[in-house]
Amino acid sequence: MQALVTVVGGLLAMAVVAALGLWAAGAADLPDGAFVPVTAATMVTAVGGTVRLSGNAGDLAGTQAGLTVTPLSVTLTGALVVAWGFLRPLRHRAVAGATELAGWAGRVAALWLLGLIGLTLAARHTFDVSLGDDELGELGDLFGASPRIGFTTDVPLSVFVGMVWLAGVLVLALLVSRGAPLPGGLLRFQTSVRPAAYAMVALLLACVVIGVLIALVVAAAKGHARETFAVILLGLPNVVWLALTIGLGATWNGRVEGPFGLPMPHVLDEVLRTPDIAELNLRTLSQYDGRVWWLLVVDVVLLVGAAFVMAARSPARIRAWQHAVHMAAALVLTVFMICLVGRVSAHFGLSVLGIGDLGGSLGGRLFLRPQVWGAVGLAVPWGLVTGFAGALLARHVRRRGEVRAERAG
Known part of the structure; x- marks a missing residue:
């Protein structure tokens, strides 16, 4: 049942x-x-x-x-x-x-x-x-x-x-x-895998929560509430997890032509609507809106926070350099997953009696794909640095496996 x-x-x-x-x-x-x-x-x-x-x-x-x-x-x-x-x-x-x-x-x-x-x-x-x-x-x-x-x-x-x-x-x-x-045979892996897995899930969910709050504020300020709710209910993680990788320095390639478009935010559509394949990263986005550099700051805060959570949930015997390695491995897998599920491709073409063509004025095309190995490679130093920083911040947090001596009365 x-x-x-x-x-x-x-x-x-x-x-x-x-x-x-x-x-x-x-x-x-x-x-x-x-x-x-x-x-x-x-x-x-x-x-x-x-x-x-x-x-x-x-x-x-x-x-x-x-x-x-x-x-x-x-x-x-x-x-x-x-x-x-x-x-x-x-x-x-x-x-x-x-x-x-x-x-x-x-x-x-x-x-x-x-x-x-x-x-x-x-x-x-x-x-x-x-x-x-x-x-x-x-x-x-x-x-x-x-x-x-x-x-x-x-x-x-x-x-x-x-x-x-x-x-x-x-x-x-x-x-x-x-x-x-x-199972008993897997218990030895829980001290290294479970805290890192929890931290990555918390990181992804935190991105979604922040995205929802931003979307609601934008909808209240600028209208288009119905379109905003459509994005929230269908593809908000597509947008915020893409932003997470871009904040790490990753590059996505794409192009938009015809009636297709990326619903949110509008700056993505502007960057990608070019005659040739465009690059989507901090540099190109900042040419249209300098506020995108805040993605870098947000990523630092979120990753250090995730590393702190990972260290706080780990046994006290785990050293700072081990936390850094665990964080790097977990972040690599997370970024790789985002690259796999975040791809977008759509095309439509129509031709009637030779008027229009399958890829021209009566059609459209949209695609967005990551430079996977560049994004994964950037996740390694980010994970090492933030993992070490999170471990240092969690030094004074009482954790499982830690025994504190009590002064005799």
Whole structure:
């Protein structure tokens, strides 16, 4: 029963966040009852699944479309709910056998598999795309060439990746939670891995909280509340975790053309809307808005804070240089994860009777990808320095494994 509550709760939470985000983004107005399938498709992509776009505009026209993006707000919501449900029965336990943990995870995985199959089968739909009221629209209606856009899922691949996603969430939940039991053979790893894992999760969640506060302030000051809530509910981690890596000095490459655009903040769209592939980093962003240098300051505060939390949760016998190494390794893995899930790619093209082309005025393209090894390389010195600083700040904090002598009365 607890496994069922965990899986249903996770899927329901993801569905609510995805539906509200899509509604705020205007997807409720999609034709032919596409809202529910689009919501299902959003949930599939949130766990790493693949959604394939297709186009059909008759014999006289051609369409082409593609989309690769992970709605990380939906992903984060599902991960937190599933992790909480998975850990709840394991509270107040010192040690759990590997067989017991595997059995509990297996029950959750079996139900999650059924839910994934249902989502992937529901995430398919086809609907008409309006060409407008001008000459192009009249030609499309005359020759029966009004385009239809459809999407479907690669069921085997999406189910496989979704199961890998679940495994990652369950493993990370065990690593982060101090109260969750581990098999006896893994207890020796908890003093080095658990504090670092907890610190990185706290770091990522802190970025999201700061992003929400900034977004709400901007919405209150400048309006566009509906668009802001769409970003919060669908892709706020995409933005704030990107900002975290940029504050470290990382560079992302990208380009925006046509009707596509990055919703928030506007300076990203300005930098990327160039004839050639643009670089997105502190230097290029500062040419449009000097306030981006505050990202550097925020990263220093957040990373030192995360390192302090890691050191405070570690046994007292761990030395400062060991904290620095642990912090560097954890930050490298975190930045690498952001580089994997933060990529964005979208394109759409349409041609009717030779008017327009698949990549020109009737289409658009957006992509954003990181310079992975540069970002990962920068994470090493950042982790070493902030890890050492956090360890020094935590020297006077009473930690597990520390014994203080008491003066005899």
